[in-house]
Amino acid sequence: MARLQIDAVSKKFDTDYAVREVSLDIADGEFMVLLGPSGCGKSTLLRMIAGLEQPSEGRILVDGTDVTDAPPQRRDVAMVFQSYALYPHLSVAKNIGFPLRARRRPRVEIERRVAQVSATLELSALLERRPGALSGGQRQRVALARAMVRDPGAFLMDEPLSNLDAKLRSATRAELIGLHERLGTTFLYVTHDQVEAMTMASRVALLDQGRVAQCGTPAELYDQPRSTFVAGFLGSPSMNLFPAVVTATEGRLRITGDGIDAALDITGDLPARTPVIAGIRPERLRLDAAATAVRGTIRLVENLGSEELVHIDAGATSLCARVARPAGVRVGERVAARVDPADIHLFDPDTGLRLRWQAPQLDSANAAHSVPVP
Ligand SMILES: Nc1ncnc2c1ncn2[C@@H]1O[C@H](COP(=O)(O)OP(=O)(O)O)[C@@H](O)[C@H]1O
Ligand SMILES: [Mg+2]
Structure with missing residues (x-):
């Protein structure tokens, strides 16, 4: 011992x-x-x-x-x-x-x-x-x-x-x-x-x-x-990471990127157009024709047997969604996807470090390295 x-x-x-x-x-x-x-x-x-x-x-x-x-x-x-x-x-x-x-x-x-x-x-x-x-x-x-x-x-x-x-x-x-x-x-x-x-x-x-x-x-x-x-590093396929801006309208925050416009479940006063790196895990993107968060075109569908990886070009943003098979979608089709606000990670584009937001920090090592939302 x-x-x-x-x-x-x-x-x-x-x-x-x-x-x-x-x-x-x-x-x-x-x-x-x-x-x-x-x-x-x-x-x-x-x-x-x-x-x-x-x-x-x-x-x-x-x-x-x-x-x-x-x-x-x-x-x-x-x-x-x-x-x-x-x-x-x-x-x-x-x-x-x-x-x-x-x-x-x-x-x-x-x-x-x-x-x-x-x-x-x-x-x-x-x-x-x-x-x-x-x-x-x-x-x-x-x-x-x-x-x-x-x-x-x-x-x-x-x-x-x-x-x-x-x-x-x-x-x-x-x-x-x-x-x-x-x-x-x-x-x-x-x-x-x-x-x-x-x-x-x-x-x-x-x-x-x-x-x-x-x-x-x-x-x-x-x-x-x-x-x-x-x-x-963790997760396969790895987390979708893309540049976006946080916008604030009457205290309600959203992230906006090329092909993306999703609500965040935090309120607060961020300076207008705060640039961030946004992160969404492939299994947290859900195909939904009525969704407005992500709109794009399907570039590639990979069959994993149990699941499919659907690669979406949303404007200049490339995203991968991991969905149950068969997803019933084809290359070239228009597609929409939604994401739960709690599943959007935000990082500082300069340091790469996580920005503190809706989720409580679990360990002190994380807290010490988080950057408070101004
Ligand atoms: N005896 C050594 N002499 C010089 N450089 C070394 C020696 N051992 C390891 N390195 C270097 O140290 C770094 C870390 O190596 P290592 O600990 O073997 O990495 P890992 O096990 O994570 O693959 C590498 O850049 C490697 O080239
Ligand atoms: Mg080794």
Whole structure:
């Protein structure tokens, strides 16, 4: 069991920062996911927590103890790599028991622990095999078992599912969620896959160029994105983001853009023609012949099987609506769509940060970065 505290940690390689002033407080037993595009610093941050990389600035604490300068084996954490890093010439049992042998634990203890974790991960029947005779999913479980055998306070996992095919990935996701519930151990899990983050995390820290763009529950990031980066990163297809202006008539606010004129459910005195970036998720745009919010022409209809993606040219604004299939619409047709005022996100066009408006801010990190409506 371990609490992980990352305190203003930066890492500089030559002249470039891979990680910049990251602070995270990961509670004991939490399933925290580090999410972000390739190259944003996820692995570097994880390796610093494991002790495989030295921070340029900042401190790392495990259960309140400063381990910034401690070697990997003196930290109560275990790392699971994307590549599994199994020893090909050793049996599954020897691979799993390796960390205990390296610590010169008694043979009976090693055998007992190997038997325990193999049973937990359903590897008992494979103990005499070599890694080469295992499937990708089985190898991944052996790598996990090797991390579990020491009973560490926290697991650090770097894209452990990325070598698995789609079906096995989704099954292993469910296994990891179950494993986390059974063990109750802190998980810090790195991925670039938003589905993994949304389905497994108790909290997500989304990284952008080495910085934390937003940290919160998956629902907070999805429903209250702090910036256009967060809004655009989560969700598939991604949120429609387009320039618009907020107009005020007798205290009632609307957004107006090319092909768009939608009511907002806030009242207030905004200066006339305040420019914004407006955001609407594709599943929140509803086709409705009587609607006036969006009027345009259908450019493309994509069949996803269960749903359709309807791409609409509304003036110069391109919008995507995700609708139940069949939507009964065709390319070239005129179309109208409506949007609930509560489903319109507003961002500052200069900073990309969320503008405070009708919805209450859920976490203090968001509130600190919101810009009040004048
Ligand atoms: N050992 C290294 N030397 C120099 N640059 C590195 C090293 N490791 C990582 N980087 C750079 O740091 C940045 C972040 O890398 P990484 O942490 O691997 O990102 P991610 O895991 O999110 O894909 C990248 O620009 C990468 O090229
Ligand atoms: Mg990486």
